[in-house]
Amino acid sequence: DAKTTQPPSMDCAEGRAANLPCNHSTISGNEYVYWYRQIHSQGPQYIIHGLKNNETNEMASLIITEDRKSSTLILPHATLRDTAVYYCIVQKWSGGYQKVTFGTGTKLQVIP
Amino acid sequence: EAQVTQNPRYLITVTGKKLTVTCSQNMNHEYMSWYRQDPGLGLRQIYYSMNVEVTDKGDVPEGYKVSRKEKRNFPLILESPSPNQTSLYFCASSWQRPDSPLHFGNGTRLTVT
Numbered sequence: 001d002a003k004t005t006q007p008p009s010m011d012c013a014e015g016r017a018a019n020l021p022c023n024h025s026t027i028s029g030n031e032y033v034y035w036y037r038q039i040h041s042q043g044p045q046y047i048i049h050g051l052k053n054n055e056t057n058e059m060a061s062l063i064i065t066e067d068r069k070s071s072t073l074i075l076p077h078a079t080l081r082d083t084a085v086y087y088c089i090v091q092k093w094s095g096g097y098q099k100v101t102f103g104t105g106t107k108l109q110v111i112p
Numbered sequence: 113e114a115q116v117t118q119n120p121r122y123l124i125t126v127t128g129k130k131l132t133v134t135c136s137q138n139m140n141h142e143y144m145s146w147y148r149q150d151p152g153l154g155l156r157q158i159y160y161s162m163n164v165e166v167t168d169k170g171d172v173p174e175g176y177k178v179s180r181k182e183k184r185n186f187p188l189i190l191e192s193p194s195p196n197q198t199s200l201y202f203c204a205s206s207w208q209r210p211d212s213p214l215h216f217g218n219g220t221r222l223t224v225t
Contacts, residue, residue: 034213041219041221043116043204043217043218043219044216046214049211091210096142097160097162098160099157100157100160101171102156105154
């Protein structure tokens with residue numbers, strides 16, 4: 001399964017866009033890119049996912065490069081409540097999910 | 113309300129005393145999984161289940177057992193807990209569909225002395 005690489009930490013000013021990068025250079029054709037976030041020690045929360053196309057929902061946008069080797073999660077107007085650890089993972093679909101591996105994520109600090 | 117429920121939220125026990133952490137989901141999800149989270153190590157998968165009576169090891173299965181006798185429940189069993197199993201544990205579930213995200217419980221903080 002593809003592994004992901006994320007910077008360990010980032011800062012973002014409140015009200016500005018937060019752009020969180022993720023490298024998944026070994027991703028294969030049947031693997032989806034998912035983003036989750038974890039606030040304090042709560043259970044991780046789903047944000048967005050995509051396969052090839054860029055995606056947008058009420059929480060964020062996901063930009064996937066054409067070669068699918070990297071992606072960026074965009075929080076358009078970061079607030080203090082967006083301070084969290086953000087996980088980028090790839091979930092392989094081969095007739096069913098098996099192992100789903102998380103890394104250590106990016107700790108985003110939104111600064112007033 | 114759709115949810116994954118773990119119990120207990122906090123548990124302090126002693127080495128060697130068997131314990132079970134329960135996980136239940138009300139979404140009829142086929143896939144369920146257990147993770148542990150330790151400082152600096154992120155979330156590591158312990159076991160997962162693709163459906164009833166189908167379970168397999170994740171990345172850190174040593175010292176744990178699971179069972180999946182019914183679709184909604186996926187208990188995590190520590191037959192002889194040790195201090196290195198002190199951790200924050202999360203249960204998760206999802207549909208077996210390519211566009212289905214994981215839904216996580218609120219966690220169980222286990223301390224083994």
